Amino acid sequence: MAARNTARKRAFQILFEGDQRGTEVLTVLADWIRHSRTDTRQPPVSEYTMQLVEGYAEHAKRIDELISQYSVGWTLGRMPVVDRSILRLGAYELIWVDETPDAVVLDEMVQLAKEFSTDESPSFVNGLLGRLKELKPSLRRE
Numbered sequence: 430m431a432a433r434n435t436a437r438k439r440a441f442q443i444l445f446e447g448d449q450r451g452t453e454v455l456t457v458l459a460d461w462i463r464h465s466r467t468d469t470r471q472p473p474v475s476e477y478t479m480q481l482v483e484g485y486a487e488h489a490k491r492i493d494e495l496i497s498q499y500s501v502g503w504t505l506g507r508m509p510v511v512d513r514s515i516l517r518l519g520a521y522e523l524i525w526v527d528e529t530p531d532a533v534v535l536d537e538m539v540q541l542a543k544e545f546s547t548d549e550s551p552s553f554v555n556g557l558l559g560r561l562k563e564l565k566p567s568l569r570r571e
Contacts, residue, residue, distance in 0.1 A: 433529075436477035437518065437537050441545075443482050445514040454489075458482045485521040492520045495568060499560050503553075511546040512554060519558045524568055531562050 443461060447454035458479065465471040485492065496516050497505045505513060519538035522529055535558050542550040561568065 432475065433477060434537065436475045436481065437522075438541065439472075439474065439478045440481035440485070441514055441518050441541055443478070444485060444517055445510060448510050448514055453486070454482050455486050481518060481522060481526075484525055485517055488521055488525060489517070492517050492524075495520055495524075495561060496557065499564075500557055509546060509550070512542065512550050515541050515546070515550075515554055516557060519554065520561055523558060523561055524565055531565070535559060535562065 439461075443457050444454055446452075447457040450457070458474070461471075462474050462479075465473045493505055496513070500508070500516075508516070515538050518541075519534055523531060523534045526534075535555060538558055539551045539555050542554040546554075
């Protein structure tokens with residue numbers, strides 16, 4: 430589904446921008462929406478992109494706890510911003526979005542890592558999200 434792929438990529442970019450700027454992701458999302466409405470060169474922000482960003486924002490603290498707890502040898506602050514943003518998005522969609530198959534989430538996040546990060550990042554992203562997938566039933570506490 431190309432539309433979902435694009436929505437994930439835009440959600441990743443919003444999370445990345447928020448992290449880089451030290452700004453709340455919902456503020457960045459609002460900026461993207463405003464720009465898309467006032468500048469015809471900017472693509473619209475899809476409903477699914479909004480759902481992903483808003484969902485991440487709602488569960489951000491828990492997601493960061495999970496990434497910190499299950500990443501081996503990497504603290505959250507030491508991770509490359511790209512990898513951290515991909516993991517945050519992937520963890521949200523994997524754990525809280527039931528209609529997306531787990532295999533699709535893992536594949537999409539690995540593809541983002543291949544496109545935007547280092548050569549080692551795809552296996553790191555796949556390993557950590559794979560671990561979260563295994564533990565998923567016990568992780569979804571609010």
